[in-house]
Amino acid sequence: MKPMFKRALIAAACLSTVLSSAARADDVELYGLVDMFTGSQTAPGGNRAWVSESGAMSTSYWGMKGSEDLGGGLQAVFALEGFFLANTGAAGRFTGDDFFARNSYVGVVSPTWGTVTVGRLTTEAFLSTIIFNPFVDSFTFSPIVLHTFIGVNGQGLIGDSGWNNAVQYQSTSFGGFSANAMFSFGDSTDFSQHKWSAGASYYHGPLGATVVYQDVKYNNVADDLTPGMTGQNAVQAGVSYDFGVVKLYGQYMFVNNSINTGNLKVNTGSGGFSVPLGGGAILADYAYSKSNGAATQSRSTFAVGYDYHLSKRTDVYAAYLYDKVTDESTGQTYGVGIRSMF
Structure with a gap:
């Protein structure tokens, strides 16, 4: 072996040892989830498409997080998390999505006073939505996720599932x-386009409950999804109770959209359950939304599925979703998928 090559190997080994030690000392963790689905999709009013795509039950993502002991019980924390499309290898949920769109923050944790984080942060409304429904964070099969974040004609929440330039307690x-409370400074060139939210939750034994309020300002700048929208405020409540043989979920959301042509008010409710069965669980959920004001429209969506755990980190699933919007042809999605965590 040539001396130069030998020295390079020794240097690489030393560097690997140093980096490994540093990672252990700083408690840095690499983690993520890969989800692939194959089936048929038809959006309300759309045409059928046979697909093999990423993230049907959970959006595929990867991340790294870490903490450092500051003494006196305080810890510094950080997280960098990005979505990706497993079917193409592309970064983000869609073309143009930010690289660390899931979370990108740094903060301080106190066991007495709580946690303060700064950066791009997942909203409390999104967490409330995914915790209190059996399909959790599925943008393909969860009726309440579709109604809340893929709302038609102003029925859903605006402002994405994460907010930039945000501070959270x-x-x-x-x-x-x-x-909890969060404030987003919005566009760096226009402070008036800010967002804020506040909420409370209760978890004890089999019972869980939450209520969240959020307010989004646009300062007379039209929203891409609803032309003429200048702002939105919404309140959302969720509850779940685990009886052991069945876990029940329920949510209610009221949305008030401020639009140049007149306000649009939307009421949304959902109910669902999960039943443990044969190493997995039967899942079912229903959501209904109705809007009144500048436009009147209703949407009715239900889904059923079965999620089977092959191991602690890997599961397979099959699901069906029915989606009906006023004056549109029926949407239907069905298929099978596999999901693995690391």
Whole structure:
């Protein structure tokens, strides 16, 4: 072996040892999830398409997070998390999505006073939506996720599932109760286009409940999805109870859209359950939305599925979704998928 090559191998080995030690000392973790689905999709009013795509039950993502002991019980924390399309290898949920669109923050944690984080942060409304429905964060099969974040004609929430330029406070838990608040400075050139939210939650034994309020300002700048929209405020509540043989879920959301042509108010409700069966679970959920004001439209969606766990990290699933919007042909999606965590 040539001396130069030998020295290079020794240097590489030393560097690997140093980096490994640093990662352990700083408690840095690499993690993620890969989800692939094959089946048929038809959006309301659309045509059927046979697909093999990423993220039907959970959006595929990867991330790294870490913490450092600052003394006195304080910890510095950070997380960098990005979505990707497993079927193409492309970064993001769609073309043009930010690289770390899932989360990108740094903060400080106190066991007494709570947690403060700054950066791009997942909203409390999104967390409330995915926690209190059996299909969790599925943008393909969860009726309430579709109604809340893929709403038709202004029926859903605006502002994405994560907010840029945000500051968040999360309290510690007191007897199962906790509170949170978030403020986003919006566009760096126009402070008036800000967003804010506040909420509270309760978790004790089989019972979980939450309520979240959020307000989004646009300063007379039309939203891409609803022309003429200048702002939106919404309140959302969720509840779940686990009886062991069945877990029940329920949500309600009221949305008030401020639009140049007149306000649009939307009421949305959902109910669902999961039943453990044969190493997996039967899932079912229903959501209904109705809007009144500048436009009147209703949407009715239900889904059923079965999720089977091959191991602690890998599961396979089969699901069907029916989606009906006023004056549109029926949408239907069905197929099978596999999901693996790392």
